[in-house]
Amino acid sequence: MDRKEANGVMRMHGESSRMAESGIDPKKTYDAVVVGSGAAGGMAAHVLTIHGLQVLLLEAGKKLPIEQELRSMQWPYDNAYRGALPPDHASITFNEYTIRRPPYGAGLEKTKHLHSYVGSTDYVKNIVVDERENPYTGTNYAWVRARCLGGKTNIWGRLALRLSDYDFKAKSRDGYGENWPISYSDLAPYYDKVDLYLGITGVKENLPYLPDSIFQRPTKLNCAEVTLKQSLQKMGRTLTQYRAGVTSDGLKHNQYRSQCFGRGACERKGGCDIHAAFDSPTGLIYPAMDTGNLALRTNAVVREVTIDAQTGKASGVHFVDSETMKDYTVRARVVLVAASTLESARLLLLSKSRLYPNGLANSSGHVGHNFCEHIMGPGVVGLAQDLVGKPSTLDDGRPGGFYLTRFRNLAEKHPKFIRGYGFEGGSGARMFPEGTDRHGFGASFKEEVRRNEGAYISMGAFGEVLARYENYVDLDPVVKDKWGIPALRFHYNFGDNEHRMAEDMKETAQEMFEAAGFKTVHVSSRVLTEGWSIHELGTARMGSDPKTSVLNQFQQSHDVKNLFVVDGSAFVNASCQNPTWTIMSLCWRSCDYLADELGKGNL
Amino acid sequence: MSTEGPINLKQDRRQWLKTSATVLGASLLPLPAMPSEVAQAETAPGTAQTKPGETKSAARFFTPAQHTLVEELSETIIPADSHSGGAKAAQVADYIEQALRETVDNSQKSVWRDGLRLIDLMSQHYNGKSFVDSSSDERIAVLTVLSDNDHMTDLPEVRFFRDLKGLTVRGYYTSKIGIDDELEYRGNRMLTEYVGCDDPTPKSR
Ligand SMILES: Cc1cc2nc3c(=O)[nH]c(=O)nc-3n(C[C@H](O)[C@H](O)[C@H](O)COP(=O)(O)OP(=O)(O)OC[C@H]3O[C@@H](n4cnc5c(N)ncnc54)[C@H](O)[C@@H]3O)c2cc1C
Ligand code: SF4
Helix, strand or coil, rough: CHHHHHHHHHHHHHHHHHHHHHCCCCEEEEEEEEECCCCHHHHHHHHHHCCCCCEECCCCCCCCCCHHCCCCCHHHHHHCCCCCCCEEEEECCCHHHHHCCCCCCCCCCCCCCCEEECCCCCCCCCCCCCCCCCCCEECCCCCCCCECCCCHHHHHCECCCCCCCCHCCCCHHHHHCCCCCCCCHHHHHHHHHHHHHHCCCCCCCEEECCCCCCEEECCCCCCHHHHHHHHHCCCCCCEECCCEEEEECCCCCCCCCCCCCCCHHHHHHHHCCCCCCCCHHHHHHHHHHHHCCCEEEECCCEEEEEEECCCCCCCEEEEEECCCCCCEEEEEEEEEECCCCHHHHHHHHHHCCCCCCCCCCCCCCCCCCCCCCEEEEEEEECHHHHHHHCCCCCCCCCCCCCEECCCCCCCCCCCCCCEEEEEEECCCCCCCCCCCCCCHHHHHHHHHHHCHHHHHHHEEEEEEECCCCCEEEEEEEEECCCCEEEEEECCCCCHHHHHHHHHHHHHHHHHHHCHHHHHCEEEEECCCCCCCCCCCECCCCCCCCCCCCCCCCCCCCCCCEEEEECCCCCCCCCCCCCCCHHHHHHHHHHHHHHHHHHCCCCC | CCCCCCCCCHHHHHHHHHHHHHHHHHHHHHCCCCCCCHHCCCCCHHCCCCCCCCCCCCCCCCHHHHHHHHHHHHHHHHCCCCCCCCCCCCCHHHHHHHHHHHHHHHHHHHHHHHHHHHHHCCCCHHHHHCCCCCCCCHHHHHHHHHHHCCCCCHHHHHHHHHHHHHHHHHHHHHHHHHHHHHHCCCCCCEEEECCCCCCCCCCCC
C-alpha cells in the first residue's frame, strides 16, 4: 500500500472527528439533513455536497477508530482471542434465533454483550449493535444492524449486482405485485456513475437479466470453480467471477482508498483496512467533507422528523445524543431519511403528529408494509476430488469467489414458484480449514483435513422473497430501546412461494455439483431464519399511485414534498440480486432530482 | 481392550462409574441431550461462543497434573506426524486453559472438571492405568470409545470429548504450527494479482 494513502486516512480521521465534535449550528437552517451514514446516507451526502448544498449528516452510532477495529491482516495467533469474541461477548446462534422469540437479549443473559449472528468475531463486535440496547419484538427475525459511521458498509460482503427490467417490470412478466415506477434505462446511467466513482471488479457476460457494470480488473476463478463453470455452460447456466464493490485498479479521484492487494483475510467480515472494498466513510463521506459543504454529527439518534404545522412540510429532526442523552433539534429545508430499510420505516412511524396521525408519509398506510428480502439456507458443499492431496494453493487472496446467476423463470415458467435465485460460492484453501467438523480424531483426522484443504467448493442460494402487504413492521406499544424510543415489532414470515423455491434451490445445487463431478459432502435444505440475508427492503415502496405507495420514482414522499427516503425501503420488490449497488444508484438519481427541484424552488 | 465392533458406552459406563460413585457424586448422571442442531455445529468452529485471551488473573484453571493430561489428550486428537508438529507443540493445552479460565459459561467449566476425571476412570477401566501412563494405542482406544459414541450428548464424558475436540481443533489450526507447517497456508499477504487456475505460482510482493 501507498504510505501517503494510509496517512491520508489517518489525517482525515483526526479532521472528521473534530468536525463531529464541533457539531451543529443550532441557528442554521441546513439545505438538507441526512439521517444515517451507510450506503444510502453516504451517497446522499456525496451527491448533495457536490451540488453545493450545505448538508448535515446525522449518524446514531460512534465514529470508530476503524483501522484498529478491522485488522485485516492480523494472524489469529496474534489476536488475544484467536479472532473469536472475548468472553464477555456472545452472538446469537441459529438455534437461539429459532427456538426463542425477540427480543433475544432477554433470556440470553450469560454475557454482558449480545450481538446478532454476524457479531461472532473480535473484528466486528464493536461494529454491530448490542442487542440489549436495541431490542425488537414480534416474529423471529435475525436483524443485523451496524451503528457506527458507515453502518453496515463497514462489513458488507461486497457482492455488487445490478437489477434489470426482469426485476423492475416483474409484474408485467408474471402478474405478481407491482412494477417499479422506473425502468432499467432510467437507472443505467446512475449505475455507471456508481461503478466509476466507487470501483467494481467483474467480467462482462451480456446477460439481459443481470446487466454488466463498468468493471475494473476482474479477480480470477480457481480450478474447482473453473470446472463448475465449464460444466454449467453445458446446462446453459452462467457462473461468473464475484462482482465485488472493490477497486482492483485503484481510484485516482479518491485519496482515502487503495487498490485491492488480494490479501487473505478478506472473508473475515471485518472489512478492508486499506478500503479497497467500498465503505461509505472513505468512499463517500470523507470526499464529501473535502468539499467543505458537509457537517457530520455522530452519536445522534434521530427520534422524529419534525413538521411545520403551517405548511405540512418537514422542518428538520429531533435527535438524542447517544452518550449524554441530551435532546437536540436541527432545521433543514429538506430531510433525507437513510437509516436503513427498517430503521427508516421506524422513524417515519415515530414521526406522528396531529397532521400525520399514522406517521409521516403514511397516508397510504403502506409504511412498514411490503417488507421483503432474500431467503437463504439451501446450499451444497462438495469436494473436487482431483484436488485432494495436492500441494497447498493460494486460494483466498481476493474479495470473493463466484456468482452463479439466476436461471429460473427467465425464458420458461417454473411450475412451482415465481421469480428467481442465484448462488454465491467459492472454493479452495482458507486460513482456517474446512472439514474439521468431520467425525473422528488422531492421525487420520489430521491427514484428511490436510489432504482435502484445497479441494472444498461450496455455494449457497439467495432467492427473492415476494413483497406482500401482510409482511410488515410497526411500533411495539411497550418495549423501548436504550434511548426510550419505541422498538420495532415484526410481523414477517416466508410464504409458500419462498418455501417451494427453497426446495428447488437445494435440488439444483446438488444436481449442479454432481454434474461437475464433485463429491457431495453436505447438502443443506434448512432455511435460515428470516432476516439472515441482511437485505431487508421495501418498507416505503415507490410507485406512481399515492394510495398504494409511499414514495414517487425519486424517493420523494407523495405526502410531504421535502421528505425523501433514499435507502432500500423504496424498493418495490427484492429481486434476487444483492441490493447495495442499486440502493446507491437510486439514491444518486434522487439526489440529482432533489438538488434540481430545490434550485427551482419546488421543495 | 478388544476391538470387536464399537463399544456401547452406556453399558460400559455403569461399571466404571460404580468404582467411583462416592468420589464423583451425582453430577455424572446423564443430562438432557443437546438439541441436534447444536450438535451439528451451526457454523465454522471459529464461532464458538467464548474464546480465551489475555487476562490479568493469573489463576490457573488446570492443576499441573491436569495440564499434562490435557496436553496428552489434545496430542491424541491432533498428533505430531512426519508432516508437522501436533497439538502439544502448538501449545493447545495453554489455549484451552485460557479459554476455560476466562469463560463465563460455568457449565463448560464443569464439563471439563468432570470430564478430566471421567477420562481417567475410563482409562483405568479399559487400560488398567491412568490416561497419561497409557501408551499411545491405549489412549487412542479410550478416545475411540467416546468418538464412536459422540452422538450420546446426554453423557458428560461425551460432552467433554466434543468440547475437547472442538477446542483442540480451533487452537491447533489457529496456531503458527497449524497454519504454516501443517496447512502450509499461503495467503494473507500482499499480492499484485490473484493467480487463479491457470498459473499456480503467486507473485508475492
Ligand atoms: C455481513 C454483511 C454482508 C453483506 N453483504 C452484502 C453484499 O454482498 N452485497 C450487498 O449488496 N449488500 C450486502 N450487505 C447489505 C449492505 O450492507 C446494505 O445493503 C447496505 O449497507 C445498506 O445501506 P443503508 O445505508 O441502507 O444502511 P446501513 O449501511 O445500515 O446504514 C444505516 C445507518 O443509519 C444509522 N441509523 C439508523 N437509525 C438511525 C437513527 N434513528 N438516527 C441516526 N442514524 C441512524 C445506522 O447507525 C447506520 O449507520 C451485507 C451486510 C452485512 C452486514
Ligand atoms: S482482498 Fe482486497 S478487498 Fe479484500 S481485504 Fe484484501 S485488499 Fe481489501
